[in-house]
Amino acid sequence: MKQWGIIIGLVVIFLIGLWQQFYGMTPLPDPPVRQVTIQLSGAVKQPGVYSIEQTARLKDLIDLAGGLSGTADENRINLAQKLIDGEKIIIPEIIMPTDDDTGEQVPSPSTGLSQNINDWLEVPGIGPATAERILDYLAEHPSAGLDDLIEVSGIGPKKQQDILDFFEKHR
Numbered sequence: 001m002k003q004w005g006i007i008i009g010l011v012v013i014f015l016i017g018l019w020q021q022f023y024g025m026t027p028l029p030d031p032p033v034r035q036v037t038i039q040l041s042g043a044v045k046q047p048g049v050y051s052i053e054q055t056a057r058l059k060d061l062i063d064l065a066g067g068l069s070g071t072a073d074e075n076r077i078n079l080a081q082k083l084i085d086g087e088k089i090i091i092p093e094i095i096m097p098t099d100d101d102t103g104e105q106v107p108s109p110s111t112g113l114s115q116n117i118n119d120w121l122e123v124p125g126i127g128p129a130t131a132e133r134i135l136d137y138l139a140e141h142p143s144a145g146l147d148d149l150i151e152v153s154g155i156g157p158k159k160q161q162d163i164l165d166f167f168e169k170h171r
Contacts, residue, residue, distance in 0.1 A: 036083050040065050042091035042142060043072035056083055062091070069093075073115060076139050092139045113138055113146070123166045130154045 034054040038061055041047040045066030052061055059079040062068060071093040081089075095115045114120065115138060120131035130152070137152045138144055146167060150160050 036085035038083055038085075039088040040091070041088065043069045043093040044091050045069055052083065054083070054085075057081060058083065058089065061089070076115070076135075090140070090142055092142060113144065115139075123163055125159050125162045130159075 035051045036054050036056075037049060037051045039049050040061055044062060045068070047065065050061060050064050052064060057079065058077065058081040061083060062079070068074060068091065073092045073094045076092045092115065095113070115135060117128070117131045117135060120126050120134055121128065126134070133152050133154060134149060137149070141148060146160075146164055149155050149163060150157070155163070
């Protein structure tokens with residue numbers, strides 16, 4: 001009987017050693033690092049298409065692109081923004097057009113639409129909320145013109161015509 005106990009004990013030790021050899025010592029492989037591909041343009045030193053880790057933030061992507069240019073409007077971007085594969089991010093530039101006669105800053109379609117909320121508040125029918133929506137739209141669509149502002153929530157055909165009339169008078 002004692003012999004059977006020793007044999008069973010040896011078999012158990014052998015099986016534990018065998019299990020340890022095949023399962024216990026093999027390290028788990030690291031999960032693959034997922035990449036996202038983003039198109040970055042606008043006020044960055046090296047615009048282009050970049051692949052970066054999925055956990056990266058907009059600041060990391062901007063650093064990869066050489067940083068912001070001197071004309072970047074840093075107040076209009078969220079450096080902590082999460083990145084989404086396939087998206088296009090446009091870093092807005094500070095646009096400060098001036099009226100040649102008075103030196104005042106006014107929105108001007110010939111030099112780009114103003115990024116200053118106070119300029120938009122001068123337009124008849126534009127209040128603070130609509131001005132903010134216009135600025136948000138322009139940040140997302142930097143090449144937008146006056147005709148494109150119809151896409152902004154709160155601007156219908158009448159208000160769009162008021163905006164066009166305002167710009168016609170203030171060119």
